[in-house]
Amino acid sequence: MKNIIILFAFLVVISCKNDDEGATKTFGNIELNFNNSIDNTPIVLEETSYTNKSNETYTISELKYIISNIVLIKANKEEFKYPVADSYFVINEAKSESKKITLNSIPEGEYTKIRFGFGVDQSKYPFESGTANFIPTAEENQMLWNWAAGYKFIKFEGMYTANGGSNTDFLIHVGSHGTTLDNYQEITLELPSALTIEKSKSPEIVINVDIAKIFDGINTLSLEQKNSIQVDPVYAPKVAENISTMFSTGVSN
Amino acid sequence: MKLLSYITLILIGVACSSDKDNYVPIENEKLEFTVPANFPEPSYDITLNPPTQKGFELGKKLFYEGQLASDGVIACGFCHIQDFAFTHHTHIVSHGVGGALGTRNAQPLHNMAFMKEFTWDGAAIHLDLQPIIPITAEVEMNETFNNVIKKLEAQPEYVKLFAEAFEDQKINSDNMLKAISQFMIMMISANTKYDKIERNEGSVFTENEAAGFELFKSKCASCHQGTLFTDQTYRNNGLPVDLQYNDIGRKRVTGEETDIYKFKVPSLRNIELTFPYMHDGRFKTLDDVLNHYSDGMVDSETIDPILKNEDGSLGIPMTTQEKLLIIAFLKTLTDDDFVNDNRFSEF
Structure with missing residues (x-):
């Protein structure tokens, strides 16, 4: 009888244990601020014209892209992986609130690097539980294809003129397709200075995104040559490669 | 003793009630796969x-x-x-x-x-x-x-x-x-006559089915491979392109010109029941399907090389009798238990 009582008492203790965990750890928040621009000029949708290195003048009507799998890295290479299921975001130039991502419950410490994904990593998706919950968000932002079970990693559309010609639409939708075309990119950036996370503070990381790089990055892409890039085994990987170079960290204002 | 159990159960409940007030453990049996x-x-x-x-x-x-x-x-x-x-x-x-x-x-x-x-x-x-x-x-x-x-x-x-x-x-x-x-x-x-034979569960092929199986192995099984009856690849089987749809097939996914008009090799299980056939349902009967494979193919850039004969002709040579035998075999792939299984029925 006595043994049973002890056993039950033990059970009571065990069953409540996980509630106490974490009390000793301190967490803070971080705000990621995505700052889309072209050659250091802020983007004004529909209005401002920009010129790429192929001497084509363009305006942008839509600019959206998916950011995922955010990881914060300390100087000693220790990584904090933000919960994957909560780690998918659509950055939409037309919605200022979408360009500020708040990451909660980051363990305190000094972080020196950030790593994130452009698009959705097919090798992980949908295997990590909860990741399919990004579907409604992607859907609201028209970032889903409806003929394929996949995502548009970027939706970049507008009009361009080349060599004084007439105004023509351009459209760039890049994603991964099937098992053959994987355009997911992983981006690692050094923070301008070590970022201290502590309780009740929300420091900001500015991520400058130079959209001009989509045309003029590792590869030079001319709209005259190709003004519609969707499921494209030649051009889509070139766009993705260019995109991998368009992010840099900046100093918050 | 019973009373004591209740008390301790209540204790456990109280001690943990903080944010799980609504949580009631539910019996949810694991299914055997x-x-x-x-x-x-x-x-x-x-x-x-x-x-x-x-x-x-x-x-x-x-x-x-x-x-x-x-x-x-x-x-x-x-x-x-x-x-x-x-x-x-x-x-x-x-x-x-x-x-x-x-x-x-x-x-x-x-x-x-x-x-x-x-x-x-x-x-x-x-x-x-x-x-x-x-x-x-x-x-x-x-x-x-x-x-x-x-x-x-x-x-x-x-x-x-x-x-x-x-x-x-x-x-x-x-x-x-x-x-x-x-x-x-x-x-x-997985409960077709074919399966029961493959698993040595006492069934035997009729003479026609057995002859059909032999023909199937030599004429069909390079694509409709293994016990799933598909190698899960994408191939162009020489169907004339239906301009109403102009379905580009696998190219839509890969963007590759070399994948145009290719479609997934389907499993042939329950094929007797799944008419009409092909990606666009153009053939009503298995006869029509086999007639396509023997005589109906058209050449194109991406037609599967396996369907090209040494003399340059297209298709899988089959006599009318051979087709009947192959169809007899294909009917051993029908799974009555599966289509009647109440676990999967709406009502």
Whole structure:
């Protein structure tokens, strides 16, 4: 009888244990601020014209892209992986609130690097539980294809003129397709200075995104040559490669 | 003693009640997923979404739920009818909301856990993601996940079922897709005459079936390989292009010119029931299919080299008698137990 009582008492203790965990750890928040621009000029949708290195003048009507799998890295290479299921975001130039991502419950410490994904990593998706919950968000932002079970990693559309010609639409939708075309990119950036996370503070990381790089990055892409890039085994990987170079960290204002 | 147990139970309850007031543990039996002895290992990782009784029941209810479509009518089960191995019986192409017509023939659903990619062109690389296509496609169910979730949340029955089926108790797209997958991975069709013979369970082929099997092995099995009767590749089998659809097949997924007009090699299990045939349902009978393979092919850039003969002619040479024998064999791939299995029936 006595043994049973002890056993039950033990059970009571065990069953409540996980509630106490974490009390000793301190967490803070971080705000990621995505700052889309072209050659250091802020983007004004529909209005401002920009010129790429192929001497084509363009305006942008839509600019959206998916950011995922955010990881914060300390100087000693220790990584904090933000919960994957909560780690998918659509950055939409037309919605200022979408360009500020708040990451909660980051363990305190000094972080020196950030790593994130452009698009959705097919090798992980949908295997990590909860990741399919990004579907409604992607859907609201028209970032889903409806003929394929996949995502548009970027939706970049507008009009361009080349060599004084007439105004023509351009459209760039890049994603991964099937098992053959994987355009997911992983981006690692050094923070301008070590970022201290502590309780009740929300420091900001500015991520400058130079959209001009989509045309003029590792590869030079001319709209005259190709003004519609969707499921494209030649051009889509070139766009993705260019995109991998368009992010840099900046100093918050 | 009994009293003491109650007290300690209450103690446990009280001690942990902080933020789990509503949590009531639920009996949710795990379902046994058994790989048939003559089958390969599944492609689907069962450990990541182990089927449970409640998850399966929820998945089945969702499969037959018209609210997954914008018109509240077109459920998955509308185009995937059990009696015909979950195909859209006699429909050349599938029908969607508002009488919309698709461009492809609804494929059978069976042994999905063993398939690596889904749909005729492989546009879904995981079973959990496949339902995104029919749910959101305008010519199919024409609905959004946001709306589906709202509609399900408004029904107390679904609130209860999701809570019983999943630990986090939530109605969300992840749980919805997992439940549908749990239903589909349990849909194993492995009780045909062919299976019983392959597993030495006492059945024997008739003389015609045996002769048909031999012919099948030499003429069909290089693509319709193994016990699943598909090598899961994409091939152009020489169908004349139907200009009404001009369906580019696998190229839509890869963008590669070399994949134009290629379609997934379908499993031949339950083939007797799944007419009409081909990606666009152009052939009504197995006769028509075999006549195509012997005499109907047209040449193109991407036609499968295996269908080209040394003398430059196209097709698989077969006599009328040989075709009859092959069809006799194909009928041993019909699984009556599967199409009559109450576990998968709507009612």
